[in-house]
Amino acid sequence: MxxxxxxxxxxxxxxxxxxxxxxxxIVATAAILVIQGPASLPNMALVMFDGAxxxxxxxxxxxxxxxxxxxxxxxxxxxxxxxxxxxxxxxxGLSMVTIxxxxxxxxxxxxxxxxxxxxxxxxxxxxxSRGYSKEFAAAISSSxxxxxxxxxxxxxxxxxxxxxxxxxxxxxxxxxxxGILGAIGLAVAxxxxxxxxxxxxxxxxxxxxxxxxxxxxxxAFMLPVIILGGIFGGFVTATEGAGLAVAxALVIGxxxxxxxxxxxLRKACIDGAVQTAVVxxxxxxxxxxxxxxTEAKLPQALAQSITGFTSNPYVILLLLxxxxxxxxxxxxxxxxxxxxxxxxxxxxxxxxxxxxxFGLVLTLNLAIGQQTPPVASVLIASCAIAKxxxxxxxxxxxxxxxxxxVVLLLCSYVPWISLVLVHLFYGSTG
Amino acid sequence: xxxxxxRVAFERLLEAIALVLMVSLTAxxxxxxxxxxxxxxxxxxxxxxxxxxxxxTYYGSALAxxxxxxxxxxxxxxxxxxxxxxxxxxxxxxxxxxxFGMLAYYGVQVLLVxxxxxxxxxxxxxxxxxxxAIPVGAVLFMxxxxxxxxxxxxxxxxxxxxxxxxxxxxxxGAHDGKSKAAGGLQ
Numbered sequence: 001m002x003x004x005x006x007x008x009x010x011x012x013x014x015x016x017x018x019x020x021x022x023x024x025x026i027v028a029t030a031a032i033l034v035i036q037g038p039a040s041l042p043n044m045a046l047v048m049f050d051g052a053x054x055x056x057x058x059x060x061x062x063x064x065x066x067x068x069x070x071x072x073x074x075x076x077x078x079x080x081x082x083x084x085x086x087x088x089x090x091x092x093g094l095s096m097v098t099i100x101x102x103x104x105x106x107x108x109x110x111x112x113x114x115x116x117x118x119x120x121x122x123x124x125x126x127x128x129s130r131g132y133s134k135e136f137a138a139a140i141s142s143s144x145x146x147x148x149x150x151x152x153x154x155x156x157x158x159x160x161x162x163x164x165x166x167x168x169x170x171x172x173x174x175x176x177x178x179g180i181l182g183a184i185g186l187a188v189a190x191x192x193x194x195x196x197x198x199x200x201x202x203x204x205x206x207x208x209x210x211x212x213x214x215x216x217x218x219x220a221f222m223l224p225v226i227i228l229g230g231i232f233g234g235f236v237t238a239t240e241g242a243g244l245a246v247a248x249a250l251v252i253g254x255x256x257x258x259x260x261x262x263x264x265l266r267k268a269c270i271d272g273a274v275q276t277a278v279v280x281x282x283x284x285x286x287x288x289x290x291x292x293x294t295e296a297k298l299p300q301a302l303a304q305s306i307t308g309f310t311s312n313p314y315v316i317l318l319l320l321x322x323x324x325x326x327x328x329x330x331x332x333x334x335x336x337x338x339x340x341x342x343x344x345x346x347x348x349x350x351x352x353x354x355x356x357x358f359g360l361v362l363t364l365n366l367a368i369g370q371q372t373p374p375v376a377s378v379l380i381a382s383c384a385i386a387k388x389x390x391x392x393x394x395x396x397x398x399x400x401x402x403x404x405x406v407v408l409l410l411c412s413y414v415p416w417i418s419l420v421l422v423h424l425f426y427g428s429t430g
Numbered sequence: 431x432x433x434x435x436x437r438v439a440f441e442r443l444l445e446a447i448a449l450v451l452m453v454s455l456t457a458x459x460x461x462x463x464x465x466x467x468x469x470x471x472x473x474x475x476x477x478x479x480x481x482x483x484x485x486x487t488y489y490g491s492a493l494a495x496x497x498x499x500x501x502x503x504x505x506x507x508x509x510x511x512x513x514x515x516x517x518x519x520x521x522x523x524x525x526x527x528x529x530f531g532m533l534a535y536y537g538v539q540v541l542l543v544x545x546x547x548x549x550x551x552x553x554x555x556x557x558x559x560x561x562x563a564i565p566v567g568a569v570l571f572m573x574x575x576x577x578x579x580x581x582x583x584x585x586x587x588x589x590x591x592x593x594x595x596x597x598x599x600x601x602x603g604a605h606d607g608k609s610k611a612a613g614g615l616q
Contacts, residue, residue: 016507016522017503017519017522018522020503022530025529025533026528029532043536044532044536045536045564046540048533048564049484049564054480055476055479058455058459058479058480058482062456062459235467236463240463243456243459243462243463244460246456266449269449269452270445270448270452273449273486273489273490273493274493274499276486276490277487277490278491278494280483282501330503330505331503332501
């Protein structure tokens, strides 16, 4: 009963535009007062501290910072030049370049909005000048940027792994194949449209050009090798890998390419701190609610009532997919993870779904959620750069969303895709 | 001093704190990883870094509040007539002050209880210092929210609330778009 009241209160407050972190905090504090009495109220300050104190979550500000540094250096421009030399000869070459460059960018940055900001500001004007419509330019930039949260490292994956108490590194490994599949799916959808609208070819394929641009971007390509190699090889933890990413981006952008300036760096640090704080305040106040969820055994009750109805993991995955796709239209990905993962986890384990597999399915859902308005951070950023209407762009974006949906279904029902590399590298997912 | 100049000064202060915290946390993690790799692990590094994240959370949250960056659901409120929106906005702000007011108050009470306790791995550092981020952060949050109040009420009376991400992306489109596109594809 209390829990039902708490949930209703939470939703009511959130819908009235009370910041979600505050809505969680107010409801939880009221519950402390009613259930445990006023003497327990000081606990809220302790829980708000402990909830934010986490070593694994420290990877979040560091990966945000690494992405922001890449953003202000010439690293992203070099990535684009190389992918252009590789894929520019295909019909609709610039859309292929967008997908390819987004994939490389995703290996260093964990944030899709950072990807749009870095690549979209260059590629959208380029596509416009080659005769692509502004809606198409915005749509392809937006959907390929969502690869950033599927391909490791990924901020939503870090959040999920911490909330679900599973391994951040194994989540990262699980994202590799689905990320590649996602890129292929987008490329197929882009090619079909390119033929239909007769988009231009960029340049003839020249091995010499590929070689030259590869040499110019060689240091930029060292970044993912160092970071992912370090993390997957077990030399550093995910958090240390994130620290390494910042150091490497600083050395390559600052000492080798020499195109970082202090003003940009200062802004990158401050904006990174704000983005981190927004996510972490939610994490902290969800810890307040978490104590009640545990005591009321709500997640267990939910697990029981659903498994009484069906214990088929495929049916449950389908239901969850529908639920998360709808949720993704209205909620930012960080908020969706923080609010739902503690509640659905016992159900996932009860029906025997691997937590790593589920984490990946959830991440794919959130990647699509970033594309579905009205709340669609990546799409909105991309439309703002292209100066296109959000709903018109969404129409053009539908084939790309469909491609991502196909990948989502594949990954939901073929757990092998997400788990094979994890088994290969680590022997087990546990 | 006008309200505007107070706000600018306050923003500078919070930005400076955020900058220092971000830089020192990054340096700490890199140093910690290096020392561990060299076989000379720093015993206090995990604990200090985790506390650093809490500080970044609360000092950064105050700055985020000043910028209006905290995640909320604007759709329903924006669909309301302006009069209703003003009432709802007053209510929502009251909730924010209520929560952070309590956090500040009980945060101070916790500090009093923690008298004489110290960090586990760094026994020189009193827990009162590490935990101070909660009440101090909560007070800074309320100051930030108060400074942004006129802006919030103006948005409530006018066209409704705009997501910060949209605002930032629009700025990106306006400035970076031109400068980067100029140097864009060679």
